[in-house]
Amino acid sequence: MLPSASPRSPRSANAMVESLMKGTGFGQPRSRRSQRLRLWLPVAISFVIQVPPTIASVLWVEPSLLVGIATVTLAVLGPVLLIWVRRYPGPIVAILSVAGAADFLLGYSWTTPPYLALAFAVVIAISHGARTWTWVSMIVAWEGTLLAALLAGVALEPPRVVATTVGLLLVLGFAEANRRRLENFVQFQKAFTDRREQELREERVRIARELHDVLAHSLSQINVQAGVGLHLMHKQPEQAEAALASIKSSSKDALDEVRSLLGMLRNEDAAAGEFDSDAVPPVPEPDLSRLESLAASVRTQGLTVILSNDVPEQTPTAVQLALFRIAQESLTNVVRHAAATAATVTLVIDGHDYVATIADNGVGIDTDGHTAGRGLLGMRERAELLGGTLRVAEAKPRGTVVTARIPRRSASA
Template identity: 45%
Template sequence: MPGPHTHADGPRRGGGPWALGESDGRRPGGSPALRLWIPVILSALVQLAGVAALLRFGHHPPGVAALTVALALAGPAALIGARRFPGPIVVITAVLAVATMAFGALGGPIPLAFAFALAGAVVRGARVWAWASLAGAWLVVLVLSLTLEQLAWPPPRVIGTALGLVIAIGFGEMLAARRQRMAAFRAAAARRRQTAAEEERMRIARELHDVLAHSLSQINVQAGVGLHLADTQPGKAVEALASIKQASKTALDDVRAVLGVLREDGEAPRAPQPDAARIADLVAATDVPGAEVVLDDGLEGELPSPVGAAAYRIVQEGLTNVARHGADVTRVEVRLSPEPGGIRVEVADDGRAASVVPGRGLTGMRERVEQLGGAFELVPGEGLTVRAHLPTTASTGEERP
């Protein structure tokens, strides 16, 4: 996984304390070109105006005047490369600022380009470059001030310039912290979107598995019955074909209902959504070869929709497992009963007990139950009992009457 200062295709220039380029390609707010040229133009105007004001006081040799103007323009010109190379540019502007102080007329104008470079370096991740350049520049100024008389600035100017440059770095730190917060917010939002998308894909996959596994198992059972009785009992074979037709129609309706959420126009045909009230129809339509399927429904009143849907899918998948994997089954019982704070759903058969290897169906049932804050268990006995405890209050925020 790329680190905080890398792209998927390699290192990102500008990341980290020794940055050579932008630390974040997605810069919040404003146009990148505007953010680049405003410091250049503003510092050029301010420094040239300062030079013009300084040259009006006293007589300065043409060479000194020309050098002061050139240094005043060189700093802003260097800022053009600050976006790509914030670290080296802050060093260059520091050298130009010190040179202006040492050799410019009356110590030169306010080093605004240096201030912009300091703030920009911090924002772009070159924090070490910024602080090292500021410390180095003032160390050189201190040494030169002891040897060159023209660097004997008045204390107010020394203090004011130092304070201004420190404020520039502080402003850069504030912008860098804001950028980090926005990057963290974008990353968190992206993770939430990805998580939501993954959860939706898993939900659709579980729904499709439950629908198709149950319907296809019933079609397979009825097709086997039809083939077995086609010659001896044509009437029973016709009934099997009718059951196949009904099972396939129900499966198609359920699949359209599940996949309807993927259609942008929202006009996909929808079957009634699964809930506890449809469990009786589900049990009546389920055929387990050689077995009687019965329902013991002790529930009263309405269930919260997530709980009702989970109960329906658990019963559906439980019956599918019995039909596909049950051995010597003669009776299947579906039991729905209330319990404190929720309901209990059980699908039990009396077949031959065997080792159970959880597949997608059992895993999907467990996930449904755990998402609602319930408990899921497999209880081996004479056969196998699938049991789920579904809360109706804590996880759903609703209470069954």
């Protein structure tokens, strides 16, 4: 089908990927419920793990009133400050590092719960770009804790010092790994977006090329046949009638192809291969079997066309479409610009290449390049997209030769 059968069309792949993304939530804005959950879940977890056990520990150990109040206050301070850690990640992680150090010294015991709020703050701060704040705060706070314990005469058991050090390193390591994962995720999203935009640009170029080839050829035929009909209307009515019939046939074919293309563009489900009941039926893409009808339509415009096609029917669809469109555009240029009386279209297999040659006996090409328009650009793009080349040169003694080569190996890959 005109837009979807081409192997270069990215619409089906994009539709499948976007459908999967919608189902998984990938690439979609986070809901307000999800944002609230991400905000309050660390607060709730750190509060449950820190505050009740700390209160129980204070009641069990029965320290001085001032130490007990300070210990419970520090335990509550951690979860409260987590509320603002995403807005002020650097300062919050620095404050919580000092609070964690004070909690470690004041309530130093094997039964004292870990200062979990600091772990959450470290992960969140690093993921929000406050790496320097986090590393400096953690290093200074831990070294200050050990120095303060030494100066204050607090006896620290080596196993707990080692366990706390390892715990802090594990938290930092997890935070860095999480940061790299998020960065890779963002890079993947950007790469996906760039690739999708590139594919959409290529798709727009492909559609423009298809429309140009269809309309340029058909309108050229209609213009010539209309001129013939007007000229012969009174002298040879039967030939004028044939010219009008050719106009009707050419316009119908062009309208069918354009309507099919535009109908697919309007259809939301066209990319997935599903069509509404009111959609325009798709028109099959042209292949080399339509070369004879192409030559016949050009002959009706007074041009002698000799056609020779030795390319087999088993040739890949993309190659057949490219060769047909190159031949169509070349003959259209011959009719419109060459003032030729005869043209030859030859398609052969030359070694490892498909070769299409279109020659005429017209006025030749403009050596200054003024006649090189979108038609020539479209032909060259069609050949190059399949790994081939297109060459336009003057023929001897007069005329123009268009030669397109498409590798057989790359076309079948």
